[in-house]
Amino acid sequence: MAKQFPQIDEAHRKFIEEQHIFFTGSAGPEGRVNISPKGMDSLRVIGPNRIVWMNITGSGNETAGHLLESDRMTLMWCSFTTRPLILRCYGNARTLHIGDAGWDELAALFPAHRSARQIFDMSVDRVQTSCGYAVPFMDYRSERDTMQKWVDAKSDEDIRAYWVEKNQKTIDGKPTGVPV
Template sequence: MGKKLDFITPELKEFIENQKLFFVGTAASDGRVNVSPKGTDSFRVIDKNKIVWLNLTGSGNETAAHLLKSSRMTIMFCAFEGKPMILRLYGNAKIYHKRDSGFEKYSNLFPENVGARQIIEMDVDLVQTSCGFAVPFMDFKEERTTLNAWAEKQGEDNIKAYWKEKNTLSIDGFETGIFEG
């Protein structure tokens, strides 16, 4: 059954590396709680207490807005194949934009992507596993290429225009910090 750990074990790191999907949960002190599914080759375990993930352009930018209000973040993985398990990583996160040295520090860990919006770095202070006995089996077919193809077609200038239109404020009106002050 479930366990609580202070760090990501080598076995859990391997589990994470084999997952095709993860979920990110954030919230400010007020407003809506956000849970976002994330895919593609966008997650890295840096060490037993640090992860980073590449946040791609999307229709909203809730995670960024929430992290500016409160650094708390939860990441969840579910085993849809093989042995059942749910894995949650709890911690505090920082957000790096392309203008930040942290973005440059980690960007080489990911495939180049014109839609790359931010890199999120999280210091993990609690790792929790639970049974996952009710999580269904689902077969992975393939990655969706729609978002990356859209970003390529848009190009950098149109992506920035999209950010101005869709990614500067959260649904609760919080600033996302995507552009310098």
């Protein structure tokens, strides 16, 4: 049975920190809803109602575009190991880019990454847990090194050029606000 909470408690934080993957959901007022898997060491719970996550360059940039139109965001974790559990955090988020006020402070929470594209700063207004009984068991093997190899083969200018080519618009053609 689903349970709802007004904030992230210590058990929720511990569960979040144990997971190797999380999913982010966002949508503008019109167009497609986006759900993306995220990994790496890219998320921090920094208070009972605040989560930040660093967005690394990828093939799309939907969340940033959606947040320009509607600041709603959902994050979800599910256990693939021992205890079946799904945890969702609902709230509103803002996007920070390199050079924005607050970027340096939040970026310092994460390992340095040359292709860090944004940081999303989420204010959580509801936490919900549910059973997760239908989530399969899966074993974690390791992080992929594909992203790091891609970054290592690029100059900073190459990464920015990729942003211009691939990350300026959502799949619905809306701007994402990524600086170039």
